[in-house]
Amino acid sequence: MHDAHKWSEKLLRLVGRRREPVVVQTLRSAAAATIAYVVALRLSPEPAPLTAPLTALLVVQVTFYATLTNGIRRVNSVVAGVLVAIAFSLLVGLTWWSLALLIVASLAVGHLVRVDEYVAEVAISAMLVLGVTTVGFTAWARIVETLIGAVVGMACNLLLPPPVWVDEAGQSIEGLARRVRQLMLRMGEEAAGRTPWERAAERLHEARRLDHDIVQVDAALRQAEDSLRLNPRVKEGLLHRVVLRTGLDTLEICTVVLRVLARSFTDLAKARGPEELFPPRVGATVEQLLSEIADAVVSFAVLVTTHLRENAESAEARLTAELTTAAGTRDRLAELLREEVREGSANWHLMGAVLTEVNRIIDELDTEHRTGRLLEELDRVSREHRAKLPKMNRLRERLGVQEELWRNRTGVGERFR
Numbered sequence: 001m002h003d004a005h006k007w008s009e010k011l012l013r014l015v016g017r018r019r020e021p022v023v024v025q026t027l028r029s030a031a032a033a034t035i036a037y038v039v040a041l042r043l044s045p046e047p048a049p050l051t052a053p054l055t056a057l058l059v060v061q062v063t064f065y066a067t068l069t070n071g072i073r074r075v076n077s078v079v080a081g082v083l084v085a086i087a088f089s090l091l092v093g094l095t096w097w098s099l100a101l102l103i104v105a106s107l108a109v110g111h112l113v114r115v116d117e118y119v120a121e122v123a124i125s126a127m128l129v130l131g132v133t134t135v136g137f138t139a140w141a142r143i144v145e146t147l148i149g150a151v152v153g154m155a156c157n158l159l160l161p162p163p164v165w166v167d168e169a170g171q172s173i174e175g176l177a178r179r180v181r182q183l184m185l186r187m188g189e190e191a192a193g194r195t196p197w198e199r200a201a202e203r204l205h206e207a208r209r210l211d212h213d214i215v216q217v218d219a220a221l222r223q224a225e226d227s228l229r230l231n232p233r234v235k236e237g238l239l240h241r242v243v244l245r246t247g248l249d250t251l252e253i254c255t256v257v258l259r260v261l262a263r264s265f266t267d268l269a270k271a272r273g274p275e276e277l278f279p280p281r282v283g284a285t286v287e288q289l290l291s292e293i294a295d296a297v298v299s300f301a302v303l304v305t306t307h308l309r310e311n312a313e314s315a316e317a318r319l320t321a322e323l324t325t326a327a328g329t330r331d332r333l334a335e336l337l338r339e340e341v342r343e344g345s346a347n348w349h350l351m352g353a354v355l356t357e358v359n360r361i362i363d364e365l366d367t368e369h370r371t372g373r374l375l376e377e378l379d380r381v382s383r384e385h386r387a388k389l390p391k392m393n394r395l396r397e398r399l400g401v402q403e404e405l406w407r408n409r410t411g412v413g414e415r416f417r
Contacts, residue, residue: 027160028060028156028157028160029057029060031156031160032053032056032057032059032060032152032153032156033053033054033056033057033060034053035056035152035156036052036053036055036056036148036149036152036153037049037050037052037053039052039148039152040052040053040144040145040148040149043144043148044141044144044145044148045140045141046141046145049141049145049148050145051078051142051145051146051149052145052146052148052149052152053149054149055074055075055078055145055146055148055149055150055153056148056149056150056152056153056156057149057153058074058149058153059074059149059150059153059154060153060156060157073114073115073116073117073118074115074118074121074146074150075146075147075150076113076115076118077110077113077115077118077119077121077122077125078121078122078125078142078143078146079143079146080106080109080110080113080115080122080125081106081109081110081121081122081123081124081125081126082125082126082142082143084102084105084106084109084122084126085102085125085126085127085128085130088101088102088105088126088130089130094130099127099130102123102126102127102130103123103126103127105126106122106123106125106126106127107119107120107122107123109122110122110123125142128142166224166244168220168223168224169217169220169221169223169224169244169305170244170304170305171305172216172217172220172221173217173221173244173247173248173251173301173304173305174298174301174302174305175213175217176210176213176214176217176248176251176255176301177251177297177298177300177301178298178301179210179213180210180251180254180255180258180294180297181294181295181297181298182294183203183206183207183210183258183262184258184290184291184293184294184297185290185291185294186203187203187261187262187265187290188286188287188288188289188290188291188294189287190203190265190277191265191277191278191283191286191287191290192277192278192280192283192284192286192287193276193277193283194274194275194276194277195265195269195276195277196269197266197269197270199269200262200265200266200268200269200277201266203262203265203266204259204262204263204265204266206262207255207258207259207261207262208259210255210258210259211255214248214251214252214255217248218248221244221245221248224241224244225241225244225245242374242377243304243374244304244305245377246304246370246373246374246377247300247301247304247305249373250300250304250364250365250370250373251297251300251301253364254297254361254364254365257357257360257361257364258357258361260357261354261357261358264350264353264354264357265277265354267350268347268350268351268354271347271350272347278351279340281336282333282336282337282340282351285329285332285333285336286333286354288329289326289329289330289333289358290358292322292325292326292329293326293358293361293362293365295322296319296322296323296326296362296365297361297365299315299318299319299322300319300365302315302318303315303316303319316367319365319367320367323362323365323366323367326362327362330355330358330359330362333355333358334355337351337352337355
């Protein structure tokens with residue numbers, strides 16, 4: 001009775017998560033493989049046509065764009081492998097040395113037909129076909145099953161639309177921003193007191209480790225970008241892609257500057273030895289400034305990952321207010337540093353470098369600066385599309401499809417000004 005209750009709770013949790021991309025993708029893959037197997041049982045001469053569900057499982061990728069590209073390449077790889085196997089079976093048959101030649105020839109053919117990650121599939125298909133007696137019969141069955149799996153996989157994307165991974169990419173971007181914030185807060189707390197250079201060096205290593213986080217966020221963003229391509233459920237997909245991509249670019253620049261700032265703190269800690277990292281008033285101001293900038297970094301991430309106009313306006317207003325406050329604290333820090341220079345304080349050049357670095361982060365987060373970058377990126381993307389598909393774009397212009405790019409441009413100004 002207790003086990004039944006536990007299973008019912010798990011089932012309810014699964015139903016409650018039915019809209020999550022991982023759950024949706026799992027159900028889509030299982031459905032595609034099952035349907036492909038049922039169809040292949042009727043059309044393939046093989047008693048257990050497992051190639052069809054295998055192909056459907058591999059073809060149904062996380063995005064519609066990836067499904068199209070992977071489906072075509074996978075069919076090409078299997079057909080190429082079957083043709084190579086037929087040629088070898090007619091000439092030499094199966095021996096240890098012919099198997100070696102078959103693998104070399106199959107891999108070479110895979111590179112020639114440009115099937116990318118499915119190069120190994122060419123050799124696998126060739127070996128499976130060559131290993132049986134009735135080569136022609138098996139080759140025909142394998143081609144039929146592969147086509148069935150590819151067609152079913154592509155059809156599933158039309159009947160069961162693939163999930164859009166924008167929210168997951170947005171969560172990754174916000175997670176990166178919060179990690180940057182935590183590091184800034186720790187550095188600010190240590191700036192107001194005595195900080196051994198070993199501890200400052202630890203913060204420098206933490207800043208360097210943010211590069212690995214950026215790689216993971218970039219992978220999530222690429223998946224989201226693919227999920228927006230050729231997806232009829234998504235409006236203004238180009239704008240979503242550009243907003244997220246430029247947002248990550250800005251955060252990446254901020255992490256680079258933060259790494260330089262951590263290096264300045266480390267050098268300053270070495271130079272000042274047992275003394276406080278900054279003079280008391282300067283250290284307290286640096287702590288306050290880094291805290292304000294840290295909050296602005298998170299607000300910036302919330303802004304670029306917000307879809308609803310009301311929430312976007314609220315996030316923009318919050319970011320603008322935080323940047324205005326940070327700019328005032330920065331000006332106060334600049335005045336304190338000028339006083340230190342006039343009093344002949346040592347290590348003034350390192351303290352001045354700190355001011356330069358925090359000013360760069362504030363400038364990168366500025367909303368006007370971001371609007372300009374968005375418009376430049378939209379123009380660049382539209383130029384690339386026109387250069388790659390001139391005839392298609394001329395046709396779109398005649399049909400009025402280019403209106404989306406203009407909506408994107410005006411939408412950027414309304415959202416980020």
